[in-house]
Amino acid sequence: MLNNSLIIKDLSFSFGKNTVLKNINLEIKPGEIFALIGPNGAGKSTLFRLISGLLPLQSGSIEVGGYSIKDQLNQAKREQMLLTDNPDVYPFLTGSEFINMHASLRGISQSTVKKDLPKIKKSFPGLNNLNELIGEQSRGNKQKIQIITALLTKPNILLSDEPIVGLDPSSIISFGEIIKEFKNEKRSVLLALHTLEFAQKYADRVGVLNKGKLTIISDNSKTDLYKLYQKYTIQ
Secondary structure, eight states: OOOEEEEEEEEEEEEEEEEEEEEEEEETTTTTTEEEEOOOOOHHHHHHHHHHSSSSOEEEEEEEEEEETOOOOHHHTTEEEOOOOOOOOOTSBBBBHHHHHHHHHHOOOOHHHHHHHHHHHHTTOOOOOTSSGGSSOOHHHHHHHHHHHHHOOSSSEEEESSSSTOOOOOHHHHHHHHHHHHHHHHHOOEEEOHHHHHHHHHHHHEEETTTTTEEEEEEEGGHHHHHHHHHHHOO
């Protein structure tokens, strides 16, 4: 069985004299949805960039699917997919080219893409033309293209930074069903978001990140996230 876990130990990171993350420890197990909440500037996007290898480690360790980000970066990258908070990635590609590129990198055949893409696309209304350049699409449609790619390629570990910003209500529901499907397939999901209702509904556990420090709440179902957020972020 594949190791679809994400393990972070003693992780700290600074930009110059500005410490962004302070001694972060987190393990997300296979089949778990973990939601990371916190104010702007708390370090959520920095953490995602470290996990995905876009920023170099300074201290601590990260394992993605059993592979070390420091020593086995290429293998660790193959285990995961990052949905960014700014979905204007590769604006010079069309939606179809973006999807096919990721499918090819993950060894998914074009015949499989042609078979699966139409039914996946139906879950996201308003995305009519995948042959337009990504740079010319609306923010919501750019986000949908990223999500469709994740659903089609099914990485073992899904990282999603502000996944539902700009999505219409129907697509938000579709995304929620997608991550539930990932959970059922024993894949791991890490979300960073400001929408507490979504975190309350779909996450197994929640972490509050504020001023670089992470507080983990083990039982999300019995937690009032509004009170929790105020407790750890309003000081």
